[in-house]
Amino acid sequence: MEPYVIALALAVLAWLLVVGDLVRQHRPAWHWYVVGYPVTTCRVLRTWRRVALLNDLSVSRLPARTLIGHLMVKGDPVRPVAPRLSFPRATRTGLTAAVKLHAGQTPATYMQAADALAHAWKVHAVRVTSPERGLVLLTAMGSDPLQRPGLATAPAELLSALIGALETGGAWVVNLRLVPHWLIAGATRSGKSTLLSRLITQLAPQPVALVGIDCKGGMELGLFADRLSALATCKREAVAVLSALVVDMQERMSACRSAGVRSIWELPDKLRPVPVVVIVDEIAELYLSDGTRDSKAEAEQCSTLLLRLAQLGAALGLHLVIAGQRVGSDLGPGVTALRAQLGGRICHRVNDPGTAEMTLGDLNKDAVSVAQSITAEERGVAVCTGPDGGWSRARSHLTTTAEAMATARKHSAMTPDLPSLDRALEALEGDDK
Numbered sequence: 255m256e257p258y259v260i261a262l263a264l265a266v267l268a269w270l271l272v273v274g275d276l277v278r279q280h281r282p283a284w285h286w287y288v289v290g291y292p293v294t295t296c297r298v299l300r301t302w303r304r305v306a307l308l309n310d311l312s313v314s315r316l317p318a319r320t321l322i323g324h325l326m327v328k329g330d331p332v333r334p335v336a337p338r339l340s341f342p343r344a345t346r347t348g349l350t351a352a353v354k355l356h357a358g359q360t361p362a363t364y365m366q367a368a369d370a371l372a373h374a375w376k377v378h379a380v381r382v383t384s385p386e387r388g389l390v391l392l393t394a395m396g397s398d399p400l401q402r403p404g405l406a407t408a409p410a411e412l413l414s415a416l417i418g419a420l421e422t423g424g425a426w427v428v429n430l431r432l433v434p435h436w437l438i439a440g441a442t443r444s445g446k447s448t449l450l451s452r453l454i455t456q457l458a459p460q461p462v463a464l465v466g467i468d469c470k471g472g473m474e475l476g477l478f479a480d481r482l483s484a485l486a487t488c489k490r491e492a493v494a495v496l497s498a499l500v501v502d503m504q505e506r507m508s509a510c511r512s513a514g515v516r517s518i519w520e521l522p523d524k525l526r527p528v529p530v531v532v533i534v535d536e537i538a539e540l541y542l543s544d545g546t547r548d549s550k551a552e553a554e555q556c557s558t559l560l561l562r563l564a565q566l567g568a569a570l571g572l573h574l575v576i577a578g579q580r581v582g583s584d585l586g587p588g589v590t591a592l593r594a595q596l597g598g599r600i601c602h603r604v605n606d607p608g609t610a611e612m613t614l615g616d617l618n619k620d621a622v623s624v625a626q627s628i629t630a631e632e633r634g635v636a637v638c639t640g641p642d643g644g645w646s647r648a649r650s651h652l653t654t655t656a657e658a659m660a661t662a663r664k665h666s667a668m669t670p671d672l673p674s675l676d677r678a679l680e681a682l683e684g685d686d687k
């Protein structure tokens with residue numbers, strides 16, 4: 255063979271290896287349209303009947319009992335029919351197909367079969383939603399969209415923070431006006447602090463007071479002190495700050511009562527107090543005691559005060575964002591009651607199933623198993639609840655500590671004064687002298 259032909263063949267081979275490897279690693283958008291979508295569509299259409307049959311999605315039109323002569327015969331009818339599947343449509347990262355439910359079927363059966371569908375179609379995951387009665391939408395994702403989430407955008411709104419991107423490609427937004435209180439769980443190095451940094455970065459330019467409670471000596475939230483109206487760094491200070499906030503809450507209540515309104519948002523602009531977001535980093539530090547009577551009393555006070563703020567604060571512009579590595583009823587009797595008030599939930603990778611169960615279990619069992627499957631490499635990935643009661647996998651935008659500190663510094667002039675909190679902290683300093 256001519257040497258130039260061999261050289262050309264080797265060059266083509268090298269190109270295929272290099273480009274093929276790049277495509278496999280980075281999976282550009284066109285790769286899905288050109289290769290993934292046609293292959294997966296063929297697989298979906300080829301396997302649908304069998305998968306539907308094996309997962310009890312097919313239903314026979316024949317009755318389960320019939321009369322033969324004078325005999326009533328009961329049994330499993332033959333030839334079950336698979337539900338009607340629309341032709342799969344390509345999306346940016348996968349495909350969607352609508353299924354018309356047989357009479358008597360509910361989307362729950364399809365949700366149970368989602369894992370089997372993902373295996374049969376060789377895709378990353380299949381999510382099942384029901385956009386209208388009698389119809390389910392199967393969304394297959396060719397690869398994990400959260401490996402390289404796009405930059406989502408969302409309209410800027412008061413008390414709303416764009417945290418990152420949802421698995422569906424939409425924006426992951428924490429809107430405190432829609433869901434006033436949040437619980438964030440995550441093991442060490444799961445991305446919890448990055449998410450809090452992102453939240454602070456997003457709220458810093460807004461006319462909102464941020465109050466930090468960080469009983470790890472202020473190591474985490476102390477970095478954003480420039481934009482915090484108050485920062486408690488130990489349990490004693492936390493009790494003082496929370497007590498002052500409860501007093502402030504009562505003043506807001508009487509302001510609403512005198513104006514004859516039910517929430518501060520109905521007050522005229524001039525009278526409306528500034529909304530306050532209380533960020534607690536490491537809830538366990540508030541609830542645990544070292545066994546001494548003082549420490550136990552402080553833990554109980556913290557629990558009661560947080561619960562009061564959670565119960566009454568929403569309409570009065572007082573919001574809680576509570577983060578912790580581990581959340582369990584063993585922390586104290588008030589934890590389960592507090593959790594019930596924290597409507598928004600975010601669960602990163604956690605070390606124990608109990609924390610995932612505590613964070614999401616009362617809302618959705620499927621979400622718990624998805625949260626438990628988050629690996630150590632998937633930093634910043636979490637299962638979050640939405641305002642509609644649903645849940646989704648999501649990933650926060652990576653916000654470095656330096657970026658968050660710079661934003662806090664930049665907007666430090668916007669930090670509202672909360673004199674009652676300052677007075678409470680100064681009184682503690684006075685007692686110490």
Ligand SMILES: Nc1ncnc2c1ncn2[C@@H]1O[C@H](COP(=O)(O)OP(=O)(O)OP(=O)(O)O)[C@@H](O)[C@H]1O
Pocket residue numbers: 440441442443444445446447448449633634635649650651652653
């Ligand atoms: N959304 C993200 N995308 C990419 N990387 C992330 C993301 N979130 C976090 N990380 C990476 O994970 C590392 C750990 O994140 P982070 O410090 O937020 O974890 P943590 O849960 O707060 O841990 P700890 O409890 O020890 O403070 C960070 O250094 C960051 O590089």
